[in-house]
Amino acid sequence: MxxxxxxxxxxxxxxxxxxxxRALDGIDLKINKGEFISxxxxxxxxxSTVLNIVAGLYQATEGAVILESKEVNSPGPDRAVVFQNHSLFPWLTVYENVELAVKQVFKGHKSKAEMREWIEHNLELVHMTHASHKLPAEISGGMKQRVGIARALAMEPKVLLMDEPFGALDALTRAHLQDSLMEIQAELNNTVILITHDVDEAVLLSDRIVMMSNGPAAKVGEVLNIDLPRPRDRLSLADNKNYNHYRAEVLTFLHRKQAKPDVPAKKRDNKTPPQKLKRVVGG
Ligand SMILES: Nc1ncnc2c1ncn2[C@@H]1O[C@H](COP(=O)(O)OP(=O)(O)O)[C@@H](O)[C@H]1O
Ligand SMILES: [Mg+2]
Incomplete structure (x- = not known):
């Protein structure tokens, strides 16, 4: 495990x-199967550099990424990536975009009929069956992102790598997709690494939040365990004490980093507390 x-x-x-x-310096992180990390x-x-190294797109200068006892040195279908800006082929339909990935992974292992069924199943997971014949230009940003997720899931990756996948979407669409991602992950038990700057998203979705220090030579700053029962419901969490505590922890970490970017700890002084906070406190 x-x-x-x-x-x-x-x-x-x-x-x-x-x-x-030196962009990253000694990043050390052990992730369990089925764990959701932000x-x-x-x-x-x-x-993104961390994600690209795990994806095998960048090679670490020192250290290694080991997935199920094997060192990762190149991209592979066991690690599917979903980017912020969907990367669908514009000349292929929704169905064909997913089909391309499925053929790449399952050719010779699944029959044509099995592949069709599998593509349809994954489009269903993200509620995109109704638009399977459409071209990317004919669907909304949120729908394109759904297709990107379906394509990634259809590859049955061991690890799903997501780089701000909902960053460019409106709040409502983002909420829908977060909910679908939680449902899908509960069903498939995917191991997920999600990059986000949305604190609520991180707390809602994660088992652990990994907070990185500012670069250069970025390290793992703090790791926060999110001990909230699943399934999680965004509405009832809104006034859950623990939820709000986790949220505040992450915000505090980010705020501290914002106030003193890139200054080594020993050089920091206490003369410049965050000005806005001071004014609020002072009334
Ligand atoms: N291919 C590259 N060549 C040179 N510098 C890079 C490259 N990729 C990223 N960097 C640098 O590494 C640092 C981290 O970048 P990135 O991982 O994209 O940050 P984030 O995703 O957290 O915004 C930045 O200073 C960036 O300029
Ligand atoms: Mg990035």
């Missing part, structure tokens, strides 16, 4: 004109 996915002391240096740029942190801290 434990150490299903092991991100072990991962550092990465990007080559730049002025020499290597990565949260300020823009540019290195969240």
């Amino acid at each position: 434990s150490n299903y996915l092991d991100i072990s002391q991962v550092s990465i240096d990007f080559p730049t004109k002025s020499g290597p740029f 990565l949260i942190g300020h823009s540019g801290c290195g969240k």
